[in-house]
Amino acid sequence: MTLRERIGVVKMGSDPAILNGMGIWERLKNRLGAKSPAFAPVPEELWLRILLQHRIFSGLVDVDKALLRDLSARFLATKKFLPVGGASASQELMLAVATQACLPLLGLDLRWYRDFTTIYLTPQAYTVTQTVEAKGGIIHEYEDEFAGEAFALGPVALSIPDIHASGRGDGYNVVIHEMAHKLDGLDGAYDGCPPLHQGMDGCAWTKEFSLAFEDFRKNAARAGRRKGRVSIDVYGAEGPDEFFAICCEYFWEMPRVLLKEYPGVYEQLALFFRRDPAAWQR
Numbered sequence: 229m230t231l232r233e234r235i236g237v238v239k240m241g242s243d244p245a246i247l248n249g250m251g252i253w254e255r256l257k258n259r260l261g262a263k264s265p266a267f268a269p270v271p272e273e274l275w276l277r278i279l280l281q282h283r284i285f286s287g288l289v290d291v292d293k294a295l296l297r298d299l300s301a302r303f304l305a306t307k308k309f310l311p312v313g314g315a316s317a318s319q320e321l322m323l324a325v326a327t328q329a330c331l332p333l334l335g336l337d338l339r340w341y342r343d344f345t346t347i348y349l350t351p352q353a354y355t356v357t358q359t360v361e362a363k364g365g366i367i368h369e370y371e372d373e374f375a376g377e378a379f380a381l382g383p384v385a386l387s388i389p390d391i392h393a394s395g396r397g398d399g400y401n402v403v404i405h406e407m408a409h410k411l412d413g414l415d416g417a418y419d420g421c422p423p424l425h426q427g428m429d430g431c432a433w434t435k436e437f438s439l440a441f442e443d444f445r446k447n448a449a450r451a452g453r454r455k456g457r458v459s460i461d462v463y464g465a466e467g468p469d470e471f472f473a474i475c476c477e478y479f480w481e482m483p484r485v486l487l488k489e490y491p492g493v494y495e496q497l498a499l500f501f502r503r504d505p506a507a508w509q510r
């Protein structure tokens with residue numbers, strides 16, 4: 229069975245509307261629910277500009293473009309943007325966040341982002357003092373730079389320069405990264421495994437991600453000693469949660485790189501997101 233057929237099987241298994249032969253708009257209305265708040269459509273000129281600026285949208289088929297535009301408008305109507313530290317938020321910036329946040333929702337829906345409302349926008353990446361306990365109970369402090377952050381059951385923070393650097397098709401995407409943490413933590417555990425759909429195999433997910441993570445950690449360590457090469461951001465070696473978030477970035481930004489490096493992980497993500505971006509023409 230091909231990946232496309234398998235995505236179809238999982239999708240049909242968990243979305244009975246498809247079995248009833250409903251059209252895309254009926255399914256969309258059904259999925260979003262009649263009680264969604266009123267929302268303003270995305271203005272045409274702004275929409276076209278956002279599509280042009282972000283290479284990751286260039287492979288979308290028309291139906292997915294329409295779905296993304298609708299999801300983004302609903303995202304803007306239900307989330308609150310709070311610029312801090314002298315930052316300001318233009319309509320274009322907020323739409324850039326909304327569209328990239330909603331790209332992973334094309335095969336899901338907005339309920340996957342139900343545990344947060346507020347998005348803080350910071351004028352630049354910021355440093356946070358972290359503590360770590362070493363052997364013997366000695367506490368070490370170090371400064372960590374954050375381009376964004378997803379707080380458990382709370383808001384998301386995104387640095388504006390990093391938002392601007394996202395969506396170029398080069399593998400880096402702070403919006404998708406933080407949203408991936410939100411998807412991951414929806415079951416209460418930030419462990420690199422979001423709640424899976426009916427019909428997906430949890431054992432297959434764990435096996436593929438564990439094998440890939442171990443391999444990736446080894447390669448990242450070798451690259452750190454200048455003895456190896458990694459084509460995926462080594463930040464993914466920090467832990468299974470970061471590896472999942474980084475793989476999500478590559479899935480949407482450089483899907484063919486992820487497919488080549490870790491085909492088993494790519495397949496699990498394709499089943500979860502119900503899309504196959506490596507097959508898109510960009």
Ligand SMILES: [Zn+2]
Pocket residue numbers: 405409469470473
């Ligand atoms: Zn992260």
